[in-house]
Amino acid sequence: MNLNLEAYIQRKMSRFLDGPETFQFNALRNGTQRKYRSSSLALFAWFIGITRLFLSPVGFYLLPVVAMLVAYASVAMDAPMRFMVLIFLAVFLVELSLGFWYRPRVDLVRLMPDRVRAKSTFKVHFILRNRRKFPAWDLCADPFNYSSGLTIEKHAAVGVLPPRAEVKLESVVYAKRRGRYLIYTTRVESRFPFNLIKWSCRWRSDARLLAVYPAFTSLSKFTLPLGARNQAEGMARYSKIGESMELMGVRDYRDGDDIRRIDWPGTARLGSFVVKEFEEDELKRIALVTDTYVPPVKFWKLHRTPRESEHLEAALELTAALAEYLSRGEAAVELFAVGPEVHRLETGRGTTSFDAVCDILSGIDASPVPALAQLEADVFRDLSEVGGAVVVLIGDDDDRRKFVEKLRESGVSLRVFLITDEPAADLPPDWFALSPKAVRTGMVREL
Numbered sequence: 001m002n003l004n005l006e007a008y009i010q011r012k013m014s015r016f017l018d019g020p021e022t023f024q025f026n027a028l029r030n031g032t033q034r035k036y037r038s039s040s041l042a043l044f045a046w047f048i049g050i051t052r053l054f055l056s057p058v059g060f061y062l063l064p065v066v067a068m069l070v071a072y073a074s075v076a077m078d079a080p081m082r083f084m085v086l087i088f089l090a091v092f093l094v095e096l097s098l099g100f101w102y103r104p105r106v107d108l109v110r111l112m113p114d115r116v117r118a119k120s121t122f123k124v125h126f127i128l129r130n131r132r133k134f135p136a137w138d139l140c141a142d143p144f145n146y147s148s149g150l151t152i153e154k155h156a157a158v159g160v161l162p163p164r165a166e167v168k169l170e171s172v173v174y175a176k177r178r179g180r181y182l183i184y185t186t187r188v189e190s191r192f193p194f195n196l197i198k199w200s201c202r203w204r205s206d207a208r209l210l211a212v213y214p215a216f217t218s219l220s221k222f223t224l225p226l227g228a229r230n231q232a233e234g235m236a237r238y239s240k241i242g243e244s245m246e247l248m249g250v251r252d253y254r255d256g257d258d259i260r261r262i263d264w265p266g267t268a269r270l271g272s273f274v275v276k277e278f279e280e281d282e283l284k285r286i287a288l289v290t291d292t293y294v295p296p297v298k299f300w301k302l303h304r305t306p307r308e309s310e311h312l313e314a315a316l317e318l319t320a321a322l323a324e325y326l327s328r329g330e331a332a333v334e335l336f337a338v339g340p341e342v343h344r345l346e347t348g349r350g351t352t353s354f355d356a357v358c359d360i361l362s363g364i365d366a367s368p369v370p371a372l373a374q375l376e377a378d379v380f381r382d383l384s385e386v387g388g389a390v391v392v393l394i395g396d397d398d399d400r401r402k403f404v405e406k407l408r409e410s411g412v413s414l415r416v417f418l419i420t421d422e423p424a425a426d427l428p429p430d431w432f433a434l435s436p437k438a439v440r441t442g443m444v445r446e447l
C-alpha cells in the first residue's frame with residue numbers, strides 16, 4: 001500500500017513539474033539531460049497557464065486595474081470612483097451571464113500530420129459540430145501556440161456556429177525549429193460577448209507528439225563507400241509491406257514463413273496453405289554514424305549544454321539528406337546517432353524507412369559528453385560488420401580520430417564528413433570538411 005501511494009505521489013509530482021500543456025517551459029521538459037526541475041518555475045507556469053484558460057489578454061491586464069480601483073473606492077469617499085467600480089461590476093455580470101448561457105459545447109476533430117519539416121508551414125484541419133440548441137459565438141480552435149518552436153500564423157476561427165451545425169476550419173502553423181513537441185488536447189474557446197472571460201471545451205483524448213525533422217536539402221549525387229557489403233537476405237530483413245517485388249510463384253507453406261505472404265485464393269483452391277515467393281533483391285548495407293557531442297559552454301563555474309548548436313543542426317540536416325538519398329536507391333541504412341544513449345535504427349528502402357529516420361533525428365539532443373570512444377563492444381561490432389560507413393562529425397579531436405581509425409582497422413570502408421568553420425591544417429586527406437552555413441543554406445548537393 002505504501003509503495004502504491006509513493007508511486008502515485010511521484011506521478012503527480014512529475015506531472016506538476018511538467019507544467020500545463022498549454023504553457024510549456026523548456027526548463028521543465030522531462031529530458032534525459034535535465035536532472036533538476038524547479039518547483040517554483042513549475043508553480044509560475046501553472047499560474048500563467050490556468051489564468052490564460054479563463055481570462056483573455058484584455059481581462060488579464062484589466063483585472064489588476066479593477067482590483068486597485070476597488071481597493072481605492074473602499075477607502076475613498078469619492079462618488080465618481082465608486083460609480084466606475086459599479087460600471088465594471090455590471091459589465092462583468094453581463095459578461096458572465098451571457099458567456100455562460102452561450103458557452104460552447106461542440107464535438108471536435110483535429111487532423112494534423114505526424115511529422116513535418118523544420119522551417120516550413122503546415123495546416124491543421126478541424127471539424128466542429130455544435131451540440132446545443134443555441135448558436136456558438138466567436139469560436140477559435142487551438143488558440144494557444146503549441147510550443148515555442150511552433151507558431152500559429154493563422155488561427156482557425158469562426159464568428160458564429162448555428163445550432164446543430166457543422167463547420168470545417170484550418171489553421172496554419174510555422175515550425176521554427178527541429179524537435180519533438182507535445183501537442184495539447186484539442187480545445188475550442190469563445191470570448192463572447194466582451195472579450196474578457198473565456199469559455200472553452202476540449203477533447204481530452206487526442207494529445208500527441210509531433211516530430212519536426214531537420215530542414216535538409218536533397219542530394220543529387222552521392223558516392224557510396226567502396227566496401228559496402230551486400231545483404232543477400234536484405235528484402236526479408238528490411239523491406240516493408242507494400243514494396244513491389246517480382247512474383248516468382250507459389251510453394252507449400254513451411255514453419256516460420258511470414259503469414260502475410262499466404263496466397264489465400266491458392267490455399268482455398270488446393271486445400272492446403274501455400275505462400276507467394278518473390279525475387280529478393282540484394283541491398284547494400286550502409287552505416288550512417290552521426291556525432292552529437294557539443295562541449296558545454298562555461299559560464300563562471302557552470303557548464304551548460306547549448307540548447308541549439310549550429311554545428312549539430314548542420315550535422316543532423318546532412319544525416320537526413322544522406323538517409324533520404326539512400327532510401328531512394330539500393331541501400332539499407334543502419335543509423336547510429338551517438339550520444340549518452342545510442343539511437344540505433346535499421347531501415348530498408350522507401351519513404352516508410354525514411355520516415356522512421358526523421359522520427360529519430362527530430363528527438364536528438366546535444367550530448368554533453370564525448371561518446372564515440374565509449375561505444376559498447378556489441379554496438380561497435382555490429383557497426384564494423386556492415387563494411388561501409390558514412391561518419392558525420394561535428395568536431396575534430398583525438399577521441400574522434402581514434403574512433404575513425406578503429407573503424408578503418410576493422411575493415412570498414414569510410415567516408416568522413418566534418419562539420420567545421422575552420423578545418424585543422426593536419427586534417428586527414430580522406431576527410432571532407434563542410435561549413436555549417438553551406439549545409440544549412442542548401443549549398444551542398446553533391447558528395
